[in-house]
Amino acid sequence: MGKVSVGLRGWRFNEAEIFTDDEQFKPLDEMPKDPKQRLLRLLTLVDKPCDACYLIHGEADKQQCNPAAFVYGEPMDEVLLCADHEPDFVYWYQNAGGSDLRGEEGFADAFHQWFADSNRAPDGFGGTEVVETDPEALPDLPDASDIRDRLEENYEPHTIDLRQYIDDSDAEQTDQPTEEELAELDLETEYPSREE
Numbered sequence: 001m002g003k004v005s006v007g008l009r010g011w012r013f014n015e016a017e018i019f020t021d022d023e024q025f026k027p028l029d030e031m032p033k034d035p036k037q038r039l040l041r042l043l044t045l046v047d048k049p050c051d052a053c054y055l056i057h058g059e060a061d062k063q064q065c066n067p068a069a070f071v072y073g074e075p076m077d078e079v080l081l082c083a084d085h086e087p088d089f090v091y092w093y094q095n096a097g098g099s100d101l102r103g104e105e106g107f108a109d110a111f112h113q114w115f116a117d118s119n120r121a122p123d124g125f126g127g128t129e130v131v132e133t134d135p136e137a138l139p140d141l142p143d144a145s146d147i148r149d150r151l152e153e154n155y156e157p158h159t160i161d162l163r164q165y166i167d168d169s170d171a172e173q174t175d176q177p178t179e180e181e182l183a184e185l186d187l188e189t190e191y192p193s194r195e196e
Helices: 033-045 051-057 086-095 107-116 144-153 179-183
Strands: 003-006 009-016 070-073 078-081
Touching: 003 078, 009 033, 009 051, 033 078, 051 078, 051 107, 051 144, 070 107, 078 107
Parallel strands: 009 070
Antiparallel strands: 003 009, 070 078
């Protein structure tokens, strides 16, 4: 088994970590943490617009944005791109310092700022070469309700008693002010209001 993209190109998954031998998605509790987090995040990303298109058109003309086809970065700090803007990202990553930020917080923000400053890949610069061996052989990405059902299937809630983490010396203290603290309060002070 090799590496595959699911839903959007970019993030690569080891087939053995996410698929069963009969080519179905494994139950989530059998997947390693990182692939599981990425799959769950993909559910919220597959219908989002390209970040670069969104920077061009904004919320008012969001319908003009191309749908995302690629995802790069880490979950919650990812960049979504359409096929038209993926070369801009690849250029930024390879030639304009993007690779120095790999895995760093603010990765997506740095690309967004670079792109918003009117930076682009030079004409003729290509994106990544994608080799599709058999995309129809991959199972469909489960929808959000299917994932939720799978998560709740073996879920057993448990209660955490926060009192066990309280230091006994802290338990003796109260939040009530002492007589001395009350005597020091100046209740006659007038503060400005919004009307003034």
